[in-house]
Amino acid sequence: MALVVQKYGGTSMGSVERIRNVARRITRTYDAGNDMVVVVSAMSGETNKLVALANDLCEFPDNREYDVLVASGEQVSIALLAICLKSMGYKAKSYHGWQVPILTDSAFSKARIEDIPDTNMRADLNDGTIIVVAGFQGVDSTGNITTLGRGGSDTSAVALAAALTADVCEIYTDVDGVYTTDPNICSSARKIEKVSYDEMLELASLGAKVLQIRSVEFAKKYNVDIHVRSSFNDNPGTMVTKEDKEMESVLVSGIAYDKNETKIAVMQVPDTPGIAAKILSPLADANISVDMIVQNVSEAGYTDFTFTVTKADFKLALAITTETAREVEAGTVVTDENISKISIVGLGMRSHAGVATKMFQTLAKEGINIQMISTSEIKISVIVDSKYTELAVRVLHEVFGLAGGE
Amino acid sequence: MALVVQKYGGTSMGSVERIRNVARRITRTYDAGNDMVVVVSAMSGETNKLVALANDLCEFPDNREYDVLVASGEQVSIALLAICLKSMGYKAKSYHGWQVPILTDSAFSKARIEDIPDTNMRADLNDGTIIVVAGFQGVDSTGNITTLGRGGSDTSAVALAAALTADVCEIYTDVDGVYTTDPNICSSARKIEKVSYDEMLELASLGAKVLQIRSVEFAKKYNVDIHVRSSFNDNPGTMVTKEDKEMESVLVSGIAYDKNETKIAVMQVPDTPGIAAKILSPLADANISVDMIVQNVSEAGYTDFTFTVTKADFKLALAITTETAREVEAGTVVTDENISKISIVGLGMRSHAGVATKMFQTLAKEGINIQMISTSEIKISVIVDSKYTELAVRVLHEVFGLAGGE
Numbered sequence: 141m142a143l144v145v146q147k148y149g150g151t152s153m154g155s156v157e158r159i160r161n162v163a164r165r166i167t168r169t170y171d172a173g174n175d176m177v178v179v180v181s182a183m184s185g186e187t188n189k190l191v192a193l194a195n196d197l198c199e200f201p202d203n204r205e206y207d208v209l210v211a212s213g214e215q216v217s218i219a220l221l222a223i224c225l226k227s228m229g230y231k232a233k234s235y236h237g238w239q240v241p242i243l244t245d246s247a248f249s250k251a252r253i254e255d256i257p258d259t260n261m262r263a264d265l266n267d268g269t270i271i272v273v274a275g276f277q278g279v280d281s282t283g284n285i286t287t288l289g290r291g292g293s294d295t296s297a298v299a300l301a302a303a304l305t306a307d308v309c310e311i312y313t314d315v316d317g318v319y320t321t322d323p324n325i326c327s328s329a330r331k332i333e334k335v336s337y338d339e340m341l342e343l344a345s346l347g348a349k350v351l352q353i354r355s356v357e358f359a360k361k362y363n364v365d366i367h368v369r370s371s372f373n374d375n376p377g378t379m380v381t382k383e384d385k386e387m388e389s390v391l392v393s394g395i396a397y398d399k400n401e402t403k404i405a406v407m408q409v410p411d412t413p414g415i416a417a418k419i420l421s422p423l424a425d426a427n428i429s430v431d432m433i434v435q436n437v438s439e440a441g442y443t444d445f446t447f448t449v450t451k452a453d454f455k456l457a458l459a460i461t462t463e464t465a466r467e468v469e470a471g472t473v474v475t476d477e478n479i480s481k482i483s484i485v486g487l488g489m490r491s492h493a494g495v496a497t498k499m500f501q502t503l504a505k506e507g508i509n510i511q512m513i514s515t516s517e518i519k520i521s522v523i524v525d526s527k528y529t530e531l532a533v534r535v536l537h538e539v540f541g542l543a544g545g546e
Numbered sequence: 547m548a549l550v551v552q553k554y555g556g557t558s559m560g561s562v563e564r565i566r567n568v569a570r571r572i573t574r575t576y577d578a579g580n581d582m583v584v585v586v587s588a589m590s591g592e593t594n595k596l597v598a599l600a601n602d603l604c605e606f607p608d609n610r611e612y613d614v615l616v617a618s619g620e621q622v623s624i625a626l627l628a629i630c631l632k633s634m635g636y637k638a639k640s641y642h643g644w645q646v647p648i649l650t651d652s653a654f655s656k657a658r659i660e661d662i663p664d665t666n667m668r669a670d671l672n673d674g675t676i677i678v679v680a681g682f683q684g685v686d687s688t689g690n691i692t693t694l695g696r697g698g699s700d701t702s703a704v705a706l707a708a709a710l711t712a713d714v715c716e717i718y719t720d721v722d723g724v725y726t727t728d729p730n731i732c733s734s735a736r737k738i739e740k741v742s743y744d745e746m747l748e749l750a751s752l753g754a755k756v757l758q759i760r761s762v763e764f765a766k767k768y769n770v771d772i773h774v775r776s777s778f779n780d781n782p783g784t785m786v787t788k789e790d791k792e793m794e795s796v797l798v799s800g801i802a803y804d805k806n807e808t809k810i811a812v813m814q815v816p817d818t819p820g821i822a823a824k825i826l827s828p829l830a831d832a833n834i835s836v837d838m839i840v841q842n843v844s845e846a847g848y849t850d851f852t853f854t855v856t857k858a859d860f861k862l863a864l865a866i867t868t869e870t871a872r873e874v875e876a877g878t879v880v881t882d883e884n885i886s887k888i889s890i891v892g893l894g895m896r897s898h899a900g901v902a903t904k905m906f907q908t909l910a911k912e913g914i915n916i917q918m919i920s921t922s923e924i925k926i927s928v929i930v931d932s933k934y935t936e937l938a939v940r941v942l943h944e945v946f947g948l949a950g951g952e
Contacts, residue, residue: 156599156602156603159603160603190622193562193622193626194625194626194629196562197562197565197566197626197629197630197633198629198630198633200633201629201633202628202629202632202633204628204639204640205624205625205626205628205629205632205638205640206625206629208621208624208625208628208640208642209621209622209625209626209629211621212618212619212621212622212625215614215615215617215618215621216596216599216615216618218611218614219600219611219612219614219615219618220599220600220603220611220615222608222610222611222614223600223603223604223607223608223611223612223615224603224604226608226611227603227604227606227607227608232611233610234610234611234614236614236691238644239689283645285642
């Protein structure tokens with residue numbers, strides 16, 4: 141008998157019929173003799189609807205209350221799934237984040253899981269009860285509801301798997317697994333059978349939306365095997381797991397793109413020591429993650445300072461940066477919302493030279509101008525005009541030999 | 547400085563614009579120097595939508611999970627209202643039932659409030675924070691979410707007013723107050739300025755949907771003055787308060803109707819002692835309230851046993867009763883879903899004879915057949931074919947002199 145954690149995303153929970161389908165899948169695994177903890181997201185579209193209501197009320201909704209609002213979507217899902225399981229004759233019980241409890245810090249909308257005491261769940265598991273947990277949400281030490289950020293249900297699932305030392309964590313989604321790139325824009329994209337935590341981290345952080353990045357960090361830290369697969373068929377998916385020899389032989393394992401970033405450039409910044417910190421710390425204080433950062437070589441004591449943030453953080457980041465620019469007596473603040481980040485990822489890059497050159501040459505040949513570059517040990521990212529996104533992905537997918545065989 | 551509890555129903559919270567309107571009303575009272583606790587319902591239509599989802603999944607959704615489901619509607623409302631108040635520059639904080647905590651028993655969907663510790667709220671009130679509480683919901687002693695039944699937000703508000711010894715409890719709704727009857731079917735209906743707890747209890751229990759009956763019981767027990775008024779204008783509404791001399795002089799203060807009942811009759815019941823209990827106790831065990839009960843005079847050792855339950859309980863009540871009928875070897879079970887309860891209510895009935903006769907004669911003159919009768923000290927109810935509802939209300943309103951003067 142094993143302990144299986146399964147997570148079903150919003151599309152899998154998108155209608156009463158789909159919830160029934162999810163319930164059948166759960167009971168199949170349960171009937172095979174496994175203990176089950178199931179994590180679910182809000183029904184697809186629900187969270188967006190709630191966010192739209194908040195934004196109709198004001199531009200920057202209060203963080204605490206925003207979390208109360210969006211956490212309600214998962215509450216609906218756990219109740220409906222538990223109702224369905226019970227109507228099928230199974231023992232089932234829904235758990236809010238605070239009922240587990242999933243204890244987090246108090247960083248509303250971006251909370252981090254700190255601890256998951258398992259006493260409540262163990263009692264129900266020993267009783268043969270299927271546990272249905274609201275993903276995406278937790279509770280802080282003073283009883284405030286928190287949420288883990290978009291895609292946070294993946295992290296809930298992996299953290300629960302770690303807390304309960306589950307045998308496997310299955311993440312059910314609307315795709316068959318992790319692909320070499322988005323099949324919607326590149327028909328030759330191929331499903332990857334096995335991918336390392338580090339590669340997956342890069343792919344996730346670069347906008348391949350299959351898993352939330354923090355869930356992969358968690359999985360890496362606690363050594364949780366994640367099986368990403370489709371809730372609409374029985375095909376084997378992608379295993380996200382420890383790195384092995386075989387993986388290292390692959391130069392580039394995937395191409396990711398991200399249209400969710402925006403560029404903010406502060407022109408004519410007086411180039412004094414600590415200027416980067418001066419611009420960036422107010423953003424950090426507002427809990428805004430800055431992704432790529434470029435600072436030009438100083439010219440006559442002035443520099444241009446450019447960085448990217450997500451579209452969701454854009455308005456607030458711009459307001460804060462405009463204020464900072466005034467304070468440090470810099471020039472104008474210039475923005476570009478029509479950018480796209482294209483990235484290539486692969487463990488093989490560590491040991492092979494020339495990958496970057498090949499990437500830049502390929503893009504140049506297509507007349508695609510590179511605006512910013514950032515690299516890590518196993519990935520290279522570039523910012524380009526968003527209209528080139530699809531073209532860039534396709535030519536890179538081709539040139540690095542990722543096209544499917546069958 | 548006073549402590550004011552305000553409650554806003556689903557229609558008042560029905561859109562972003564209406565929530566803004568509610569926020570303006572709250573801040574007006576707050577700015578006048580009052581401490582504020584605000585109770586809100588789910589946005590209109592939301593609870594029905596959730597119930598429909600559950601019923602799509604199965605006929606009798608599990609009680610515990612049903613409460614988890616429907617409690618989510620109020621969670622959306624408290625978050626949106628708190629977001630709105632904070633965006634206007636006010637201190638505000640949302641509270642779920644479990645965060646207050648509003649402690650209840652474990653009778654899911656019909657839970658009763660047992661205690662409301664006020665420590666958390668007092669701390670926020672002392673800090674000048676406007677408290678926004680989710681109506682309709684509570685938490686039981688083992689941390690399960692419970693709900694108080696339809697209209698339960700009224701009870702939440704009155705119970706909070708009692709717990710905090712508030713100076714007044716204002717119930718905002720989409721009508722101007724309590725009327726002598728439903729203005730939608732009787733154009734001469736008139737707003738009542740002041741009504742006693744007992745009269746309001748009868749009117750509420752008889753289907754005048756302005757206040758949940760339990761809220762009035764609470765108000766009576768703890769002597770809370772309830773001001774029922776519209777959230778769409780500044781007209782004075784109806785005060786529900788202690789009985790006084792003036793009220794006693796009114797023979798009939800209101801006519802109520804209820805189309806939400808259904809009739810179940812067990813024919814040919816062997817007339818042995820304890821048969822009523824045998825039929826009714828399985829219903830009580832299932833937490834089904836039976837309203838009117840009629841047992842015919844016994845004939846040759848057999849009797850017919852008739853009672854009414856709400857439409858919501860009908861299916862389950864019928865299933866249970868059919869089983870009981872089989873067990874006690876009674877005849878067939880006959881049902882009628884097209885009935886309506888018409889009631890006249892007034893403190894003056896206590897001291898005046900002939901009110902019942904006048905009611906029955908008036909209905910007879912219109913050819914309306916009376917199927918069942920039930921009386922209390924201050925009300926008379928009859929069951930009639932539902933097609934006569936409007937006619938019955940209008941003629942009784944006229945004959946008891948309730949038509950408006952102005």
